[in-house]
Amino acid sequence: MKPIVFVKAAMSLDGKIATKTGESQWISNEASRAYVHGLRAEYAAICVGVETVIQDDPRLTIRHDGKEDCHIRMVLDSKGRIPLTSKLLNDDFRSQTIVFTTQHMPLNIEQQILSKGARVIRLKDQDGRVDLKDWIDVCANLNIPSIYIEGGGEVIAASLKAEIVDIFAVAIAPMIIGGQDAKGIVGGSGIEHLKDAIRLKNPKYRWFEDDLILEYHVVKGNKQ
Numbered sequence: 001m002k003p004i005v006f007v008k009a010a011m012s013l014d015g016k017i018a019t020k021t022g023e024s025q026w027i028s029n030e031a032s033r034a035y036v037h038g039l040r041a042e043y044a045a046i047c048v049g050v051e052t053v054i055q056d057d058p059r060l061t062i063r064h065d066g067k068e069d070c071h072i073r074m075v076l077d078s079k080g081r082i083p084l085t086s087k088l089l090n091d092d093f094r095s096q097t098i099v100f101t102t103q104h105m106p107l108n109i110e111q112q113i114l115s116k117g118a119r120v121i122r123l124k125d126q127d128g129r130v131d132l133k134d135w136i137d138v139c140a141n142l143n144i145p146s147i148y149i150e151g152g153g154e155v156i157a158a159s160l161k162a163e164i165v166d167i168f169a170v171a172i173a174p175m176i177i178g179g180q181d182a183k184g185i186v187g188g189s190g191i192e193h194l195k196d197a198i199r200l201k202n203p204k205y206r207w208f209e210d211d212l213i214l215e216y217h218v219v220k221g222n223k224q
């Protein structure tokens, strides 16, 4: 069975997930971040794009009451750009890291990742990047029932475009970042006509002090 895919990122009220220099820690407040750690625990795997690893060097672990745990951690990295010094490849949970890549990852990079104890899975490529439909099929074959995509904007855009997302959520923080060069929550090239917009339904919301977390189901095949 295909995994359930949940997407969530934290954004400013004007829809930015980072400043123009790539700073994103922290947009959301402590209360909503604590909730996110609970959410991470609900999903079998967590996934980010390689730019997020390059920029933030995240741990993608579940931290609660001073304890740290980890489910499967995935990186979409078509060309082998993941820094070999990244926490995902070097911490105590590195055997739970899977780097999904394509034929474009050089063999010596693959070997170095494997020698650290993480996994590498080569997938089909689509326009030079990991083919997300293939990724979901492989995750289904690995019996991964659910995936939490935590950004960034390019991977969020691509996963929406590939129609693999079931639930879309945002944590909205009471701040304005601004700037054309600051990344928005959905990257990619966007749409030309509103009739092609991705539609959402069944809203749920929850306040975490001044942060608002909004969650919707994605309407599949939802062109008007």
Ligand SMILES: NC(=O)c1ccc[n+]([C@@H]2O[C@H](COP(=O)([O-])OP(=O)(O)OC[C@H]3O[C@@H](n4cnc5c(N)ncnc54)[C@H](OP(=O)(O)O)[C@@H]3O)[C@@H](O)[C@H]2O)c1
Pocket (backbone or CB within 6 Å): 008, 009, 010, 011, 016, 017, 018, 021, 022, 023, 024, 025, 027, 048, 049, 050, 051, 052, 053, 055, 056, 076, 077, 078, 079, 080, 081, 128, 129, 130, 131, 132, 150, 151, 152, 153, 154, 155, 156, 158, 159, 183, 187
């Ligand atoms: N506020 C938040 O909650 C939050 C969360 C996460 C990240 N961030 C911020 O977001 C920024 C990074 O976001 P980003 O949009 O630049 O990058 P991203 O989505 O993290 O990563 C994009 C990269 O993923 C790789 N990739 C592999 N397969 C892909 C596919 N099918 N479609 C799209 N990308 C694919 C591509 O690199 P290759 O072509 O080399 O594979 C692409 O450049 C950072 O500044 C980070 O701090 C914020």
